[in-house]
Amino acid sequence: xxxxxxxxxxxxxxxxxxxxxxxxxxxxxxxxxxxxxxxxxxxxxxxxxxxxxxxxxxxxxxxxxxxxxxxxxxxxxxxxxxxxxxxxxxxxxxxxxxxxxxxxxxxxxxxxxxxxxxxxxxxxxxxxxxxxxxxxxxxxxxxxxxxxxxxxxxxxxxxxxxxxxxxxxxxxxxxxxxxxxxxxxxxxxxxxxxxxxxxxxxxxxxxxxxxxxxxxxxxxxxxxxxxxxxxxxxxxxxxxxxxxxxxxxxxxxxxxxxxxxxxxxxxxxxxxxxxxxxxxxxxxxxxxxxxxxxxxxxxxxxxxxxxxxxxxxxxxxxxxxxxxxxxxxxxxxxxxxxxxxxxxxxxxxxxxxxxxxxxxxxxxxxxxxxxxxxxxxxxxxxxxxxxxxxxxxxxxxxxxxxxxxxxxxxxxxxxxxx
Amino acid sequence: xxxxxxxxxxxxxxxxxxxxxxxxxxxxxxxxxxxxxxxxxxxxxxxxxxxxxxxxxxxxxxxxxxxxxxxxxxxxxxxxxxxxxxxxxxxxxxxxxxxxxxxxxxxxx
Numbered sequence: 116x117x118x119x120x121x122x123x124x125x126x127x128x129x130x131x132x133x134x135x136x137x138x139x140x141x142x143x144x145x146x147x148x149x150x151x152x153x154x155x156x157x158x159x160x161x162x163x164x165x166x167x168x169x170x171x172x173x174x175x176x177x178x179x180x181x182x183x184x185x186x187x188x189x190x191x192x193x194x195x196x197x198x199x200x201x202x203x204x205x206x207x208x209x210x211x212x213x214x215x216x217x218x219x220x221x222x223x224x225x226x227x228x229x230x231x232x233x234x235x236x237x238x239x240x241x242x243x244x245x246x247x248x249x250x251x252x253x254x255x256x257x258x259x260x261x262x263x264x265x266x267x268x269x270x271x272x273x274x275x276x277x278x279x280x281x282x283x284x285x286x287x288x289x290x291x292x293x294x295x296x297x298x299x300x301x302x303x304x305x306x307x308x309x310x311x312x313x314x315x316x317x318x319x320x321x322x323x324x325x326x327x328x329x330x331x332x333x334x335x336x337x338x339x340x341x342x343x344x345x346x347x348x349x350x351x352x353x354x355x356x357x358x359x360x361x362x363x364x365x366x367x368x369x370x371x372x373x374x375x376x377x378x379x380x381x382x383x384x385x386x387x388x389x390x391x392x393x394x395x396x397x398x399x400x401x402x403x404x405x406x407x408x409x410x411x412x413x414x415x416x417x418x419x420x421x422x423x424x425x426x427x428x429x430x431x432x433x434x435x436x437x438x439x440x441x442x443x444x445x446x447x448x449x450x451x452x453x454x455x456x457x458x459x460x461x462x463x464x465x466x467x468x469x470x471x472x473x474x475x476x477x478x479x480x481x482x483x484x485x486x487x488x489x490x491x492x493x494x495x496x497x498x499x500x501x502x503x504x505x506x507x508x509x510x511x512x513x514x515x516x517x518x519x520x521x522x523x524x525x526x527x528x529x530x531x532x533x
Numbered sequence: 534x535x536x537x538x539x540x541x542x543x544x545x546x547x548x549x550x551x552x553x554x555x556x557x558x559x560x561x562x563x564x565x566x567x568x569x570x571x572x573x574x575x576x577x578x579x580x581x582x583x584x585x586x587x588x589x590x591x592x593x594x595x596x597x598x599x600x601x602x603x604x605x606x607x608x609x610x611x612x613x614x615x616x617x618x619x620x621x622x623x624x625x626x627x628x629x630x631x632x633x634x635x636x637x638x639x640x641x642x
Contacts (some may be wrong), residue, residue, distance in 0.1 A: 117602045162534050175584050180630075182568070279590050310638055310640065311636065311638060311639060311640070311642050312636070312638030312639075313634050313635065313636055313637060314634075314635050314637040315632070315633055315634045315635065316633070317632075359556040381534075382618070383615065383619050384579070384617060384619065385575075385579070385615035386611070388579065388582050389582075389612065444603035451541075455634075457634070458638070464594060466589075466593075466594065467586070467590050467592070467594065467597075468589075468590055468603075470594065470605070470640075470642065471586075471605070471608055471609065471612065474609050475612045475615070477556075477636075478612050478613055478615070478616070479616070481634055482616045482620075482626055483634075484634055485626050485628060485629045485632045485633075485634055486628065486629060486631075488629070488632040488634065489628060489629040489630045489632040490628075492630065492632065493630075
């Protein structure tokens with residue numbers, strides 16, 4: 116029995132008629148050829164989230180981001196005027212990687228007044244200007260003003276730093292995010308600065324992992340054992356109260372479980388004890404108490420615990436009703452592998468009990484994520500045979516259908532353009 | 534030399550093993566522990582949880598005496614073993630093969 120009404124067309128899928136209702140091809144998730152096209156057609160054209168402004172706390176703060184799918188490394192810095200800038204992480208002299216620590220393929224961060232090449236000592240200011248050439252007189256008519264770092268388009272929305280590797284971005288960041296996504300910008304991201312970060316190397320195509328997060332049809336099955344036996348709210352399966360698609364982006368709401376409203380025999384004893392668990396710390400931060408962000412519930416449902424916004428191509432923001440959020444990010448490394456980054460953001464803890472509730476949340480989410488991660492790798496193993504390429508997707512998988520259609524459209528459009 | 538405040542001497546036998554400041558250390562200890570070892574820690578901390586909170590919440594997080602900090606680390610180990618004890622009946626999550634998820638960033642405690 117439906118717990119939530121569906122659109123007038125009879126289903127979420129048919130509400131977006133371009134999606135079709137037939138089986139969906141997953142050839143985009145196991146073929147090297149498709150992945151090679153994604154590099155240019157998707158990842159060098161779109162705005163990519165690379166970090167939060169809190170990571171650049173003061174002038175000279177920097178971090179690097181390895182973007183294997185675009186075969187590049189980017190360094191993001193806060194300059195002396197407070198402006199956040201991004202540059203290709205490459206020395207203008209002979210192409211040495213400019214900013215790195217010990218392991219050239221690993222990301223790094225820190226605070227510095229300038230960037231100095233490890234090879235021949237060329238120096239660059241935080242604004243990217245070349246400020247020093249070692250033995251400058253040995254060069255021929257060199258004008259340092261022409262040898263600044265190569266800038267990368269960089270913009271900020273709601274404290275999230277994005278870059279765009281295109282020569283000229285096809286849209287501004289705000290245009291590309293669109294009204295559905297920017298409607299959540301009043302969520303108090305800037306006050307939720309207590310960060311827990313996870314990282315995983317996943318042996319699966321990046322889109323399979325996005326699929327695993329943007330449908331909860333699997334949740335009552337995969338995660339069924341993680342609750343006491345008496346907890347059977349999931350026995351009837353999963354239904355989302357609302358799905359929405361806008362351009363290449365998509366979102367859904369979950370009703371969310373409110374463990375603080377459940378009887379004792381339906382909840383993990385330790386979760387009740389520390390007042391925190393899979394659905395977050397039970398006690399919202401003081402400043403969050405009356406916060407209502409309408410954009411979190413675009414369908415207008417009163418009882419919505421969670422909202423996941425999947426921002427094309429590889430960034431997810433999941434908002435919770437009690438004042439915390441987490442982000443998903445997928446960095447493809449090949450047709451069948453990617454780096455998965457998962458950051459959880461809480462209010463700074465008032466005292467140790469807040470901290471322990473946050474820790475319980477981070478620990479619980481990891482238990483679930485490892486199950487998802489393992490299953491996603493299993494899908495890749497079997498998809499790779501190529502024996503089956505088309506699969507039926509249900510209405511609770513409407514966002515998966517949209518993701519694969521979007522990827523296909525961007526590749527097709529790019530090919531046609533070329 | 535004890536690690537924990539005097540009034541938590543009953544938890545002291547767990548301190549050498551489980552007062553671990555980082556999640557990767559706690560995760561590793563969980564993987565190499567038996568369900569009985571984890572259950573003993575779980576039950577000991579569970580029964581003293583209210584007293585633990587009353588003690589540690591008296592201190593500001595940025596100025597925590599060493600014994601209180603150790604007590605928090607012990608409690609986060611209790612958090613780490615809660616799924617093994619309450620749900621999995623062992624250190625491993627079933628059907629997770631060799632999937633990994635490394636805690637790369639943790640707030641300092």
